[in-house]
Amino acid sequence: GGIIRDIFSMGARPIAILDSLRFGELDNERTKHIFEEVVAGISGYGNCIGIPTVGGETVFDPCYKGNPLVNAMCVGLIDQKDMQKGQAAGVGNSIMYVGAKTGRDGIHGATFASEEFKEEEEAQRSAVQVGDPFMEKLLMEACLECIYDYSDALIGIQDMGAAGLVSSSSEMASKAGSGLLLNLDDVPQRETEMTPYEMMLSESQERMLLCIKKGEEQRIVDLFKKYELDAVVIGEVTDDGMYRLSHAGKVVAELPVDALAEDAPVYYKPTAVPARIAAFAAMEDYKPVFTSAQDTLVALLQQATLASKKSVYDTYDSMVRTSTVVGPGSDAAVVRVRGTKKAIAMTTDCNGRYLYLNPEIGGQIAVAEAARNIVASGGKPLAITDCLNYGNPDKPEIFWELSTSADGISEACRQLDTPVISGNVSLYNETDGVAVYPTPMIGMVGLIEDLAHITTQAFKAAGDRIILIGETKADFNGSELQKMELGKIEGKLMDFDLAVEKENQANVLKAIKAGLIASAHDLSEGGLAVGLMESVFDTGLGFDVTVAMDKTLLFSETQSRFILTVKPENVAAVEAIFGSAAAQIGTVTAAAVAKIAAANETITLDIKEVQTKWEEAIPCLLKQKA
Structure with a gap:
């Protein structure tokens, strides 16, 4: 309610709501109860007021058990004279x-x-x-x-x-x-x-x-x-x-x-680098231990953070006001501006695990991923709002996290030309001395100049070529794979190059505006293999992909990457835009089978069977007795 009042008190008509939710693992009854009640509260309020809830994200991690985070973002449209x-x-x-x-x-x-x-x-x-x-x-x-x-x-x-x-x-x-x-x-x-x-x-x-x-x-x-x-x-x-x-x-x-x-009063609090940062820097990079990439992919898709949130967003009315073009489930939500050819893309993003390993780079990545989601939807990123969720800032280590991540967010916003136009803070998120990960939620809006530029992550047609944008490195520290295998995250966070990020985003948007792209999806948690599966769910299609990389790299979370699908006749034009950053890796198929041939294993999966497991993961976790 409060964020909606913030919007209409400016003179703007609220047109969309997004939410970023953080909970503990769904392995105890208290967390399950909180999760279900929060979802019911959001849907109950939003559905009654007549504003569509069009997107967001839901993440599960033990650090949020004592302090679940419920961040909401409201977007409105205003005529300047009414401000x-x-x-x-x-x-x-x-x-x-x-x-x-x-x-x-x-x-x-x-x-x-x-x-x-x-x-x-x-x-x-x-x-x-x-x-x-x-x-x-x-x-x-x-x-x-x-x-x-x-x-x-x-x-x-x-x-x-x-x-x-x-x-x-x-x-x-x-x-x-x-x-x-x-x-x-x-x-x-x-x-x-x-x-x-x-x-x-x-x-x-x-x-x-x-x-x-x-x-x-x-x-x-x-x-x-x-x-x-x-x-x-x-x-x-x-x-x-x-x-x-x-x-x-x-x-x-x-x-x-x-x-x-x-x-x-203005507080100048002491800062101290947490001891974990030096310990992480001294560690060897994490090396995955799985034997079967196929089993690992299916298991990752059933992790609560990566699993389908359909059971969540199906409770939200995403179509009220009938202006929603792209609702929950794609990279960004899209709402058209009536009476024009324009639309607004909007998203929320943050990976607290990355910030736990390195608050500055993690802050940069949070902004960059939000921008990737906007770009993959056909929009030009315009601005961000943020909600800075941290532990007790009276502790020097926590205040260092806050200060350092703010530096990262600021630098990314300068590089990507997305000013921070509003925001708030939520501090003291600690229970019994255990703080949440530094979690600066980034809400971003972008402008889609023409409705014809709207792009979604779903594969569109058999025969389309699949193109991977960006280099894939062995980036597993802080990843979903590391968390699943090790039960925790640790190590030095991946290197991140904002210049590469900016270039890849600009080229994706250029290709979309040129009408060359059938679908676009940013790669984030779970890596390439998970991104491919997310792109094919609910389409009735499949894919046949071959990559000259070790099977472990299928789950690397290297940044600045996209999956694009392109009609065969447009491949040359797309490759001309991206140069060496683009690699044609496969084809969309009519048969609903996922095939990924890596250097040392070939994954072959029935997509409908995997989608069922992906969709039922959270409902099954809720039903299990803790």
Whole structure:
């Protein structure tokens, strides 16, 4: 709900939701319960409000057992003339509270999110907000109507998010350089005898704060009454830069606005390189130990992180509003912009394992993979938002992870020309001293100039040639294969060249825009063999691939690689674009059989049988008794 309000409070119509989820392994009942309830919560809220949930990612790893991560991203469309600045300006103008009534839910929600947990400290109910998607839908439509049709009366609009009324009101005043006087007796309340402290810090959902021109208040009251929502004047703008609260006829707080909004302390925390980094650097590179590449491929596809998430996204309404062109299951979701030939591609990405081994390179890879997903869908990457999920930053090793990964993200964004336009942080993700992997979720949007450029990962036609873009090296440290074989990840993270990444992405997009590409898929977790299988599932097709590489390299996670399929008559043109970076490795076949001939083993699999195992992996894990 909060991210949706962030979007429509800017004056934008929300058009899509994506989510990035992290859980512990599905080997205990508590994690299974949390997983199922989170999915139900996302689908229950998103489906009711009428915004399609079009994509995301779900990862399972033991480090998230005590602190599952639920990151959501909302994308909206806006006409520049409707953009709102969220300010409380103009002396004497009214401050209006609109939406749901204030309760005690969510009090200290922001500080609750900045604490380490112990297993026995789960029942902090007042810190858990209660959402109402039907109220959110009404609030969204009322606020957008106010922005579009009452612009002569509306000065500013702000979501009441973290820290509730105190945060939203002080931010609005600070942006305008004004002061505020709020009368808490007028705040709509759903519980009796709430104190000023509780009213100001409540994080009850579905609430907004508006600044309205003096004399226009009744028009706004009537508008929100049409949607059966409260709209109440609770204060006014002043000119002295002071923030005053009155309650029961008394002034209960008085301080400069800047003390709340601008004068927050800046922390310069000590950093220390974790001991594991030197230990990893001294290790030999991991060498796979499997004997059968065929059995290994089937086993990898049944690992929860790589397995089909169909059972998850089938609970989401991805087609509401009927603008979704590519929904969950491909590299990026695509939503068309009505009335134009354009579309927006969007994705979320992060591999916390890579950042655990090397936060700087891992941060670069997170941005690069998001961009690869956009490019493989036919889009030009435009910008990112991020949510930085880390452990306790008071520990020098954790703050080093945060600082170093931010450097990596920043460098990748500069190289790939994708500015960071928004974001937030989620710190103190530790339970009993065990921190999550550094997990900076990257949400990225891209522009598809023409609907004809939309590309998906699915193979399209028998006879199409399969082309591998990028060099494959023995990169197994931090990989899905290492985790499956060793039960943990370790070692020095792979080298990563942003210049190669940028060149390969630019050439893929060039080939797509030239109409030369039938399908495109970026290679990431699980490597080439997994990427080939993902490209053929649900198509009824197969493939015949021959590669002059050791069978272990089929599961290498070398970056900057794509699988493309191309009609035979377009192969020469594609090879001319890529030069030595392109290698023709096989053909799409009519028979639903996967054949991969490596130097020392040939894999032959019935695709329908493997797809069944891939799709049933997570449902089977949920049914097993821990």
